[in-house]
Amino acid sequence: MPESAPAEQVFANARIVLADGEMTGHVHVSGGVIRAVDTGAVPAGAQDLEGDYLIPGLVELHTDHVEGHLAPRPKVRWNPLSAVLAYDAQIATSGITTVFDSLRVWPDKRAVGMDGDAPVLLEAFAAARAAGALRADHRVHLRCEVATDTVVEDTAAILAAHEVHLISLMDHTPGQRQFASTEHFRSYYKKKSGISDDELDVIVATRLDYHTRLSRPNRQGLVALAHPRGIVLASHDDATPEHVAEAIGDGLAIAEFPTTLEAARLSHEAGIRVLMGAPNLVRGGSHTGNASAEDLARRGLLDILSSDYVPASLLWAPFDLVRRVPAIPLAAALRLVTKNPADAAKLTDRGEIAPGKRADLVRVRLAGEVPVARAVWREGARVA
Numbered sequence: 497m498p499e500s501a502p503a504e505q506v507f508a509n510a511r512i513v514l515a516d517g518e519m520t521g522h523v524h525v526s527g528g529v530i531r532a533v534d535t536g537a538v539p540a541g542a543q544d545l546e547g548d549y550l551i552p553g554l555v556e557l558h559t560d561h562v563e564g565h566l567a568p569r570p571k572v573r574w575n576p577l578s579a580v581l582a583y584d585a586q587i588a589t590s591g592i593t594t595v596f597d598s599l600r601v602w603p604d605k606r607a608v609g610m611d612g613d614a615p616v617l618l619e620a621f622a623a624a625r626a627a628g629a630l631r632a633d634h635r636v637h638l639r640c641e642v643a644t645d646t647v648v649e650d651t652a653a654i655l656a657a658h659e660v661h662l663i664s665l666m667d668h669t670p671g672q673r674q675f676a677s678t679e680h681f682r683s684y685y686k687k688k689s690g691i692s693d694d695e696l697d698v699i700v701a702t703r704l705d706y707h708t709r710l711s712r713p714n715r716q717g718l719v720a721l722a723h724p725r726g727i728v729l730a731s732h733d734d735a736t737p738e739h740v741a742e743a744i745g746d747g748l749a750i751a752e753f754p755t756t757l758e759a760a761r762l763s764h765e766a767g768i769r770v771l772m773g774a775p776n777l778v779r780g781g782s783h784t785g786n787a788s789a790e791d792l793a794r795r796g797l798l799d800i801l802s803s804d805y806v807p808a809s810l811l812w813a814p815f816d817l818v819r820r821v822p823a824i825p826l827a828a829a830l831r832l833v834t835k836n837p838a839d840a841a842k843l844t845d846r847g848e849i850a851p852g853k854r855a856d857l858v859r860v861r862l863a864g865e866v867p868v869a870r871a872v873w874r875e876g877a878r879v880a
Contacts (some may be wrong), residue, residue, distance in 0.1 A: 498630075498874070498877050501873075501875060502876065503526060505543065506525070507542070507545055507857070508522035508544055509542075510540035510549070512533060512550045513550070514848065515827065515831060518826065519535065519583070523550060524712070525855040525876045526856055526876075528711065528854065529852065529853070529855055530850060530852065530853050530854070537584045550860075551849075551857070552830070552835070552847055552849055552858070553593025554593065555592075555594045555833065555841070556587070556807075556837070557730075559595065561583060561803070562807060563599070563613065565580070565582050568578040576620035577624060580621055580624050581624060588874075590803070590810060590811055592810055593632055593846075594632065594843065594856065595666070597634055597663060598664075599618065599637065601640045601641065601654070602640050603641075603645065605694040613696040614638065614654060615653075621634055625789040628870065631874065632874065633874060635661040635841075636658060636660045637663070637664065638663045642668050642712075643669045643703055643707040643710060643711045645706060647718070660725075661808060661841065662727065662728045663728070665718060665746075666733070667711055667732070669681075669711070670700050719746045730750035730751070730771070731752060732754070734754045735755045737758065737762055740759055742765050743766075749769065749840060751768045751770050751771065751799070752802070753771065753786070769836065771801070772798055772801060773803075774801045774802060774812070776790075776804075777809075777816060778809050793821060798832065800832055801833050802837075810833050813832075814826065814830045814832060815829070817832075854875055855875055859871040859872075
């Protein structure tokens with residue numbers, strides 16, 4: 497269980513990374529809120545951070561890592577509550593204090609491991625929250641596959657039972673967006689799910705049919721569900737000017753993982769925040785050959801980083817970015833994983849170290865080139 501927050505605490509002798517720069521000083525916290533950021537005489541009883549970095553808690557908008565805890569191998573299912581708690585611990589120790597748990601709404605029961613388990617996981621998160629067992633602040637991100645037959649109805653049922661904060665509109669049809677060819681789709685999901693070639697034949701044919709008949713009306717139905725509820729909407733794997741124009745027309749706020757430089761540029765110019773994977777940056781490029789996060793950062797087109805499938809990458813990426821691109825200061829690099837995602841998700845109470853903001857903080861020390869989260873606080877309470 498996370499510790500209770502002390503009534504008053506001061507973090508001193510820290511290299512504090514603010515939204516627009518760095519300073520050496522101390523941070524005064526009370527009631528889970530930052531009260532002052534100062535230099536000069538250190539109050540008695542302050543915690544000495546020994547010159548380590550003190551940064552805002554990281555804000556993660558897109559990670560489906562919890563699904564790997566629930567189904568760690570093809571045809572293996574873990575206890576949902578145990579899976580959620582293991583995932584939560586990994587999230588917190590990675591320096592992430594706010595996480596949007598990305599849960600698939602992909603109704604295709606013939607494809608084990610592809611259809612997602614949003615209702616099961618939502619109930620497990622609710623149980624963990626009721627028990628006071630969660631370290632991070634967990635929010636709901638539904639990844640809705642538009643080329644399926646019941647995605648709108650399934651999403652509406654979830655909205656009736658749970659608070660949802662973000663919806664991404666996905667289309668993983670063979671030959672579309674991320675999967676530029678049918679063979680790419682087949683290779684990826686055969687390896688990931690362990691299903692046979694015959695089963696994949698049926699899935700591919702069905703998906704192509706669904707894309708033709710259902711993608712656009714389903715997308716319109718999901719947009720109609722989201723906007724009246726104030727749910728933030730994101731596109732996914734945009735590749736063409738037509739994809740970006742559709743996102744603009746539908747009032748989307750975030751472009752997740754655009755696969756081409758052109759789509760990223762057009763999204764950014766339209767005021768849609770461009771989100772890329774931190775693993776893409778740390779690895780030096782996309783593992784599927786798509787657009788490079790580092791290249792977008794160099795061009796000023798990168799707004800947000802997401803850990804995607806490696807939670808630890810979210811802390812590593814900004815420190816790695818300033819090493820790769822010295823013209824980008826650490827404060828700007830850290831905004832990609834703190835203030836920018838918080839602002840995109842309409843969370844104005846966090847994402848930076850400033851008076852009045854939540855005391856979501858991470859103490860960081862470099863081990864060579866790798867940043868280590870030595871301590872993590874959420875609203876002033878030590879959680880890792």
